[in-house]
Amino acid sequence: MSFKIDALDRLVEHLSRLPGLGEKTAQRLAFHILKTKDEAISQLSQALVDVKAQVHDCPVCFNYTDRELCAVCDDANRDGHLLCVVEDAGDILRIEAAMSFKGRYHVLQGVLSPLDGVGPDQIRLVELLNRVENEGVREVVLALDADLEGDATSLYLTKTLKGRVGDIKVTRIAHGVPIGGNLEYVDHRTLSRALENRVEL
């Protein structure tokens, strides 16, 4: 549906390209924006420009940062022997929010997905191998999603890491029944993984 008002049509088009926003939501947002004070919208507009201008990848771990190194790489108190591998920078925030990991991170910026044309050269694998070899890493913790691509990437990384660095320890975060989770509502693949990875008490 076109509003026949160029600026409005253009805004709806750009908004509806954002993930999770359909055309209806984009229209609703555009109308809200028309009703909102000019100043608030010019601040939002500026925030979009600023985030693209100021935020970039950390050259070491590929986390987001607005400085030379990201907050984790720049923190001398972090345990450099322990390296947690994640798919994207957002995962770092989720793990940091759990406040139980004191090592460093490495963002792959993707997972292997042959069907989508994502092979080992399209993710930050060379950089990972270099870091493991040069930074004295003793254990790599794989924290990838528990789906097909995540599992395949974990397997590939394990083989490649062990092939390159003989005595490296590679672990994977535990998959199982969520804390507070009711067995009744847990799918059978999760339950099967939880049984397989049972822990002795």
Next chain:
Amino acid sequence: MSFKIDALDRLVEHLSRLPGLGEKTAQRLAFHILKTKDEAISQLSQALVDVKAQVHDCPVCFNYTDRELCAVCDDANRDGHLLCVVEDAGDILRIEAAMSFKGRYHVLQGVLSPLDGVGPDQIRLVELLNRVENEGVREVVLALDADLEGDATSLYLTKTLKGRVGDIKVTRIAHGVPIGGNLEYVDHRTLSRALENRVEL
């Protein structure tokens, strides 16, 4: 959750002020924006500025426009005897999409809501009365929401219009069971209204 990256925190804050976007969605959008090409984001940023600079209220009917008059007011083929009253400009688009109304519109920019401090002076009532008196309007079609405020506003407008212009016809769009709607899923107030407004065949 703060990312400790000023530009990113600021963007999430501004995004989460938009209606229907919680903090989590705002974070997800911000990460998507970081991954999107600079050019696309600068276009979105510009679209926000443009829409505020170029789009304003039509001085006659208070629809949105980027010209002197809105597309409907500027269209000489519209029936000036028929005036449809809506709550906001978005409603015009929805009615236009139905393509069955050929009259003109008047946007109230709100409905009466004493609890929220919205009285007759806070909506475009004076402008409506002036138009009805000066534009030769014969019928006013009220197309307000079928809720408490909408119904109260419809009642108030009917009394005020009839008090001011003796021979004006005031109608209200029909409320009833939606086309394709199953009686099983229609609430009892809608059903009661549909019975009350039954049409002879």
